[in-house]
Amino acid sequence: MGTLLTQLPALLGVLVGTLGTILATSLADRARWRRSQSIRWDERRLDAYVEYAHAIKESHAVALRMTADHRPGSHSHPIDREDGLARLAEADARRTIVWENLLLLGDEPTVAAAAVWRDAVWQVERLARGIVDPPPDIAVMLTRVNEARDAYYRMARRSLGVRGGSVEQSSALQQRFSTDQP
Template identity: 85%
Template sequence: MDTLLTQLPALLGVLVGTLGTILATSLADRARWRRSQSVRWDERRLDAYVAFAHALKESHAVALRMTADLRPGSYSHPIDRDEGLARLAESDGRRTIVWENLLLLGDEPTVVAAANWRDAIWQVERLARGIVDASQDISEMLTRVNEARDVYYRAARSSLGVRGGSVEQSAALRQALLSRPSATPDGRMAADDG
């Protein structure tokens, strides 16, 4: 019995050490698994953000080409109305699919910013489709599109933890617009998206 009592502190030390090792390993594995899951979802979130931006830019580019004749001095290459409507229909299908991914994976500020950008582009599309008349101020519409895009990218970058300063384009596009030599017949400057 004396031998057991003298060895008891050593046995307790081994037991405590073993339990500590098991606990530390378990906590480390759990932290590694959480990091792995975070990276996995961040990659998918990035893919959803990029796919949505591409789909919107595709729709917007077609709408710009369809409205090129409304913007003297536009850099957009005009497109036949029937071809433009067909392309808008195709891009609308793609945009709908990537929107669902964005809703599933995006955080709230990014989804709200995406919806605002989409709605701004819809206004230009409505003009291209002839749903609203050409008396609408297209320069103002395009400014809203550019500003909404900046808000979307700011929200997406924040969601993904991307650092590196501002990548906003609307101010530069507005400045480039003001420096163009051509203006619309009513004195407003022609506008294009960057």
């Protein structure tokens, strides 16, 4: 019994050391797993943001081409109405699919900004489809689209932790548009 009592501190030391090693390893593995999951989801979130931007820009580009006649001084290449409607339908289907990825992976402010951008582009699409008459100042409609796009990118960059200053284009495009007018 005396031998066990003299060895007890050493056994307790080994036991505490083993438990400490297991705990430290477990915490390190958990932190490494969380980092890897965070990187994985950030990559997927980035892909969802980019795919959505491409899809909405595709719809907008087609709608701009279809409305080129309504915009004096437009640099858009006009497109045949039937071809444009077919392209809008294809773009709308793509946008609907990537919207689901955005809803799944995007944060709330970015999804809200994406919806505002989508609604602004829908107004241009409605004009392209002939659902609404051209507004007196179509530049206001296009400015809304550009401002909504800027807000989307601002929120997406914030969501992803991208730094580097403003990438807003709306004011530059508005200035270019106003100088192109006769």
